[in-house]
């Protein structure tokens with residue numbers, strides 16, 4: 210037997226440490242993907258996802274067998290047709306990824322942007338919404354630690370009567386997400402973020418309105434694997450579509466149960482308190498908020514400007530020798546910020562205490 214290795218301290222914006230219940234569930238003996246036992250477990254996942262996303266009772270929920278990006282792709286593949294006008298809010302890497310995907314599925318993309326580190330201005334969405342069939346926005350932009358004002362954007366989209374797709378990868382399960390109340394039509398996340406399950410499944414939720422749009426398509430869905438009809442065949446009709454990753458369903462089911470047992474509000478409060486404590490501990494070392502407007506700060510991914518003179522690469526490499534992984538900036542923010550994940554099991558005091566002890570040794 211291999212000697213057990215020390216637990217890595219993962220403070221990255223995902224993947225997050227696996228929840229103990231999910232880790233145990235992952236090791237369950239295999240059963241068939243068409244086993245009635247798995248269909249019963251899938252039905253529980255679907256019900257729990259309705260709670261996670263705050264959907265209407267008739268919304269369709271499921272897992273797609275891939276990471277968060279497949280959740281993103283499934284939305285554009287099913288809800289966009291060639292020539293559709295799609296407005297994408299792009300104030301970071303993941304917004305830009307949405308725009309690229311929408312274009313690949315034939316959309317004519319209109320971009321609404323914001324300066325790096327700032328949130329999307331809903332008035333800009335209102336100014337460009339005429340004639341679009343869908344608006345897409347990232348709730349928590351991981352690349353810059355910005356929280357976009359989804360409820361305000363949703364209100365504008367609702368008045369315009371068009372579909373709203375929201376990337377909930379860094380928010381659902383750890384921050385309030387109210388699909389029905391806000392009027393979101395398609396949402397997705399990745400199992401490895403706020404839920405602390407292993408990477409490999411993307412929980413999706415589709416509103417009744419989006420399903421009606423899907424049913425009115427003029428052309429087949431170009432992505433066979435995630436065609437809503439095919440997903441429905443498996444998740445609702447219990448007929449074969451493709452072999453789902455059974456053990457990842459076990460793990461996601463356990464992680465989701467644990468999240469709902471803790472309570473979504475309690476989880477948001479856990480993030481709030483820990484975020485406050487982490488920033489208060491790091492400020493004396495010279496770290497400061499990268500996102501200026503307090504209401505635009507994403508609680509689950511703290512973007513912190515590095516102290517003057519701190520060498521990003523050297524310090525992060527030194528932290529790795531203590532078993533601690535911290536993520537730097539992306540593109541223009543590389544060497545300028547760190548992005549600390551406060552999602553799922555990463556949002557616990559113990560790993561952050563380990564970071565503080567290591568930093569005090571390295572910088573003190």
Ligand code: PLP
Pocket residue numbers: 222223276277278279281303347349350351352376378379399
């Ligand atoms: N959207 C956001 C906001 C993300 O943070 C990520 C990943 O970090 C993705 C989409 C893509 O998810 P994945 O890497 O699981 O494909």
